[in-house]
Amino acid sequence: MAPVFLKSITKAYGAFEAIHDIDLEIEDGAFVVLVGPSGCGKSTLLRMIAGLETISRGEVLIDGEVMNDVPPKHRDIAMVFQNYALYPHMTVAENMGFALRLAKVPAAEAAEKIRTSAAVLGLTDLLDRYPRQLSGGQRQRVAMGRAIVRNPKVFLFDEPLSNLDAALRMQMRVEIAELHQKLGTTMIYVTHDQVEAMTLATKIAVVNKGRLEQVASPVRLYERPQNLFVARFIGSPQMNILPARAADGGGAARLLDGSRIALPWPLPLGEDGELSVGIRPEALLIADDGALGGRVTLAEHLGGLTLVHIALTDGAPVVLQAVGAPTVAVGDLVRLRVDPAGLHLFDPDGRRIAKPGES
Amino acid sequence: MPSSWRAQLLITRIALYLASALIVVWSVAPFLWQLSTSFQEDRLLSSPTPSFLPWPGTLEHFRNIFVEKEFHLYIVNSAIVAGLTTLFCLAIGAAAAFALARLRVYYHFGILALILSVSMFPQIAIVAPLYLAASALGLMNTYTILVLIYLSLGLPLVIWVLFGYFQTIPREIDEAAIIDGAGPLRLMVSIILPMSLPGFVTTGLLAFIMAWNEFMFALAFTSGVERQTIPVGIANFTNLYYVPWGDLAAASVVVTLPLVLLVLAFQRWIIQGLTQGAVKE
Numbered sequence: 001m002a003p004v005f006l007k008s009i010t011k012a013y014g015a016f017e018a019i020h021d022i023d024l025e026i027e028d029g030a031f032v033v034l035v036g037p038s039g040c041g042k043s044t045l046l047r048m049i050a051g052l053e054t055i056s057r058g059e060v061l062i063d064g065e066v067m068n069d070v071p072p073k074h075r076d077i078a079m080v081f082q083n084y085a086l087y088p089h090m091t092v093a094e095n096m097g098f099a100l101r102l103a104k105v106p107a108a109e110a111a112e113k114i115r116t117s118a119a120v121l122g123l124t125d126l127l128d129r130y131p132r133q134l135s136g137g138q139r140q141r142v143a144m145g146r147a148i149v150r151n152p153k154v155f156l157f158d159e160p161l162s163n164l165d166a167a168l169r170m171q172m173r174v175e176i177a178e179l180h181q182k183l184g185t186t187m188i189y190v191t192h193d194q195v196e197a198m199t200l201a202t203k204i205a206v207v208n209k210g211r212l213e214q215v216a217s218p219v220r221l222y223e224r225p226q227n228l229f230v231a232r233f234i235g236s237p238q239m240n241i242l243p244a245r246a247a248d249g250g251g252a253a254r255l256l257d258g259s260r261i262a263l264p265w266p267l268p269l270g271e272d273g274e275l276s277v278g279i280r281p282e283a284l285l286i287a288d289d290g291a292l293g294g295r296v297t298l299a300e301h302l303g304g305l306t307l308v309h310i311a312l313t314d315g316a317p318v319v320l321q322a323v324g325a326p327t328v329a330v331g332d333l334v335r336l337r338v339d340p341a342g343l344h345l346f347d348p349d350g351r352r353i354a355k356p357g358e359s
Numbered sequence: 360m361p362s363s364w365r366a367q368l369l370i371t372r373i374a375l376y377l378a379s380a381l382i383v384v385w386s387v388a389p390f391l392w393q394l395s396t397s398f399q400e401d402r403l404l405s406s407p408t409p410s411f412l413p414w415p416g417t418l419e420h421f422r423n424i425f426v427e428k429e430f431h432l433y434i435v436n437s438a439i440v441a442g443l444t445t446l447f448c449l450a451i452g453a454a455a456a457f458a459l460a461r462l463r464v465y466y467h468f469g470i471l472a473l474i475l476s477v478s479m480f481p482q483i484a485i486v487a488p489l490y491l492a493a494s495a496l497g498l499m500n501t502y503t504i505l506v507l508i509y510l511s512l513g514l515p516l517v518i519w520v521l522f523g524y525f526q527t528i529p530r531e532i533d534e535a536a537i538i539d540g541a542g543p544l545r546l547m548v549s550i551i552l553p554m555s556l557p558g559f560v561t562t563g564l565l566a567f568i569m570a571w572n573e574f575m576f577a578l579a580f581t582s583g584v585e586r587q588t589i590p591v592g593i594a595n596f597t598n599l600y601y602v603p604w605g606d607l608a609a610a611s612v613v614v615t616l617p618l619v620l621l622v623l624a625f626q627r628w629i630i631q632g633l634t635q636g637a638v639k640e
Contacts, residue, residue, distance in 0.1 A: 052534050073540035085531035089553040098549075099539035146539070 002063030002076075002153035002186055003028045004049065009058035011044055011210075018044055019210045021058070026203075031180050031187045035197040036207035036233070042190045043158055045207065049188060050079050050156050063153055073102075075154075078147035082159040084139045086131040092118075092142050093127040096149045103150075117149040120182065121175075137168045144176075148183065157189040161196065173199060194234050198222070206230050224358060228350035231278045237307060239278045239344070240318040246273040253277050253345070257314035259292050264340045265356045275353065276346040281307070281321035283342020286328070290335035294318070296328050310334065390615070396608035397421070404604050420609035424596075430610055432584050433592030437614075440502055440588055441570035444509040448566040449559060451510070452517030457547045459518070460525035461533060471522065478515035486579050493580060500586050508576050513566040520565075524558030525551060560625045568618060589614050 004026040011019035019041045026032045034042040047053040049060055051072035060067045067075050078099075087095050093114055100110040118124045121141045131139055140160060147155055160176070161169045177200055180187055191197055197204050198218045206213040206221070206229070213233075214226045225231035231239045247254040250267035253275060254260050261277065269275060284292075286308075297317070298309040308320040308328055320336065328334060345353040396404065397420055398413030424430040455474075459467045489508065498504040528551060536550045552559070574590035581587045587595070593610050596603050 050534075050538060052537070072538045077538065079535070079538050081531040081535060083529060083531055085529065085535040087532065087536070087550060087554075098536070098541075102540040102545065146535070150539075 003030075003061075004154055004186060004188065005059075005061040006045075006049070007059040007061070009045065009048060009060065010056045011041070011048060011053065012056040017056075017210060019048075022210075022212050024205055024212065024215065026186060026188065029184050029186055031177075031189065031200055031202045033189045033191060033197040033201035033204050034207055035191055035194055035204055036213075038192055040207045041210040042192075042207045046156055046158055046188060046190045049154075050077055051075050076152050077154045077156055078150050078152040079156040079158065080140075080143045080147050080160045082162050084131070084143045084163075086139060086142055086146075088131050091128050091130055092123060092134075092145070095131070095142055096145045099146070099150050113149050113151075117145050120148065120179070121145050136164055137172060140164065140172060141175075144179065148179070153186065155185055155187040157187065159191055160189075161191070161193075169196075176200060195236060198234070204234075206233060208233075224352065225278075225344060226352050228276060228278070228346050231344055231346070231352075235280060237281050237319045237321065239280050240284070241346075242277045242279070242312075242316060242318070244275055244277045246271060246275060255292070255312070255314075256316065257312050259313070261291050261338055261343070263343075263345075267345070268353065269347075274348045276348075276350070278344035278346060279318070279338055280342035280344075281319045283339040284318065284320040285337045285339060286320070286322070286326060286334050287337040288335050290337035292318075292336040292338070294334060294336065296330055296332045296334060298330060299328060301325055310336070393608045393611050396604060397612045399605060401603075401605055420603075420605040421613075423603070423606050424610050424613070428592075428596065428606070429584055430592060430613070433587055433589045434614070436502075436581075436586055437571055437588040438617075440505045440509065441567050443502065443506045444513060444570040445563050445567045447506065447510050448513045448517045449563050452514055452521055452562065453547070453552060453559070455514075456518045456521035456525055457543075457551060460522050461546070461551065462543060471519070474515045474518055478512065482512075482575060486575065489576075490579060499580060500582050502586065504580050505570075505577060505586075505588070508580070509566075509570040509573060512573075513569050516569075517562045517566055520562045521555065521558055524555050528554055564621060564625065567621065571614070571618065 004024075006022055006024040006026075009019055009022045009024075010017060022045065024032075034045060036042045044053055048055050049062075049067075051067065051070065055068050062075055062077070087098065090098065096114045096117060097110050100113060105113070114127070115124070118127055121144060123138075123141055123145055126134065126138060126142075131142065134142065140163075143160070157176070161172050164172060173196060176189075180200075189196075189200060198221075201218055203215060204218055204221050205215045208229050214221060214230045216224070221230065221234050225234060225239075228241065232241065242255055244253040244255050244261075246252075246267045246269040247260060248262075249271065250263075250269055252260045252262045253267070255277070267273070267275070292312060294310040294312040296308060297311050300307040300309070304323065306322045306325050308322060308326065310318050310320060312318060318336075347353055392411070395411055395413045398416040398418070399410070400415070400417050400419065403410055458464055459471060464470065493499050493504045498507075532550060532554070533546060536546050541549065571588075572590060573588070574594070577588045577591045578594070581591060584592070589610075593607060593614075596606050596610070
């Protein structure tokens with residue numbers, strides 16, 4: 001167990017910078033998820049912590065020690081790869097014991113460690129099998145077993161669930177969360193799936209184009225996205241973003257179709273100042289006295305929830321998430337009210353306009 | 360017309376079988392003819408109407424080559440030369456291919472092209488200079504010179520094939536091993552090589568066959584039965600006045616057998632799917 005610090009980490013390939021000056025503090029025992037669209041640099045960042053990529057500038061500290069020039073095997077880390085990367089010619093037990101063998105751990109002690117780790121992951125009956133004889137979920141579990149058997153200071157996960165089907169992914173997600181609770185070890189986890197990030201993390205770092213957009217707990221990230229990128233990236237279905245202008249002396253936002261959303265707090269903008277209005281799908285409510293109007297274009301029934309797709313009067317699409325199954329049909333004209341709790345405002349540069357009381 | 364596609368299917372199938380049969384006849388017939396020849400008496404071999412079947416049969420040619428022409432000595436020489444060539448080809452080739460495929464080697468494609476270009480030299484052009492070099496070094500009529508030459512002939516192929524094979528192994532396997540604490544040597548011996556066994560068997564066989572069959576260099580650099588290899592030995596059978604077709608056929612059958620046995624023995628290693636289960640494809 002150990003804290004990890006990234007200090008002004010930069011990764012440059014010649015003149016091109018893939019990672020720009022990232023600072024990140026990962027507390028001992030935290031579960032930090034690096035999330036972002038593909039190609040944003042999150043995997044590169046993880047591989048720099050692992051020692052698989054060189055660090056162009058800045059420092060990586062694990063347990064207080066600068067690791068920049070320390071080879072991976074001396075960093076006391078373990079990594080789980082997206083494609084498992086098991087050794088196909090070794091049994092499960094041999095896969096798990098490879099690191100111990102290289103570290104010259106006595107055979108009896110190694111066997112004991114393999115046994116206990118296998119028990120944690122439910123692999124006890126599979127120890128003599130070869131990877132080709134295992135299912136996808138079992139293989140991923142072996143990859144995790146190979147990591148925990150070494151009792152490292154930090155676990156690194158590189159999109160470990162991306163190759164699994166949806167049902168298995170949910171199950172393994174739960175298992176990883178339980179593993180973290182059981183071991184209490186610092187974990188750094190890379191994914192492009194914001195649902196994985198929200199459900200697993202104690203802290204999420206949203207990465208975009210090699211920069212950190214925001215670092216916060218899942219709830220805070222959802223409730224206070226610092227900019228439009230985070231607002232769009234976190235939350236499913238996506239937040240509705242509508243361009244607007246300030247009206248009524250800052251007391252309301254006027255959308256392009258002319259409708260006005262009254263704001264419970266005054267805008268720090270002049271009359272007609274540009275802004276973006278973000279509305280969470282669950283903050284849109286069907287109500288006869290609603291400020292917005294539109295026509296239903298599609299209703300997706302998910303069982304407990306329904307996603308209603310609506311075109312506003314100027315054609316702008318929005319998605320509404322309702323509990324249960326509201327009685328709307330395609331083509332219906334509806335009025336929409338906005339719940340201020342799910343209302344977010346952003347200035348023309350995409351930065352959050354803070355609500356009163358927010359720091 | 361529901362039957363027309365059935366007729367077409369039948370025609371396709373017949374054509375396929377005919378083509379397969381043609382290929383089998385094309386490749387096996389010469390060998391069968393040779394086999395038949397090796398069991399026929401000289402009298403029949405030179406008769407105006409040759410027979411395909413060795414009847415009446417004789418083992419006289421086999422007796423001739425082993426008892427009178429000491430053919431077993433050539434076989435021993437060939438086995439030593441081809442065996443050593445294969446061993447060194449695989450050891451050096453694996454190390455080179457591993458370094459080129461997996462370590463941070465600058466200009467590795469340039470190096471690969473250079474290696475390939477070496478094998479493009481017309482062999483006849485290097486016989487004379489090599490002959491001078493070998494005699495200056497006192498290596499004439501030794502196993503050493505043959506193994507050295509075959510090594511340089513075989514290595515480009517071995518390196519290229521193994522390089523291609525290593526490249527198919529996912530990088531994450533290396534990275535997992537590196538994090539597990541493996542250095543380059545351990546990575547090669549414990550991970551990459553075991554995963555590449557089919558590539559090894561294939562290239563090993565190719566190197567062995569190349570050294571087993573090579574004639575020109577063997578003829579130029581060896582001068583007695585104590586070092587000459589099989590192809591040179593067989594060439595020695597023929598003299599100015601007489602071509603012993605039966606003996607030639609018998610010798611050819613004897614030397615083809617080890618190759619066939621080798622391929623059969625290693626067949627189970629020349630299989631697909633050894634890497635199955637390592638990663639998600």
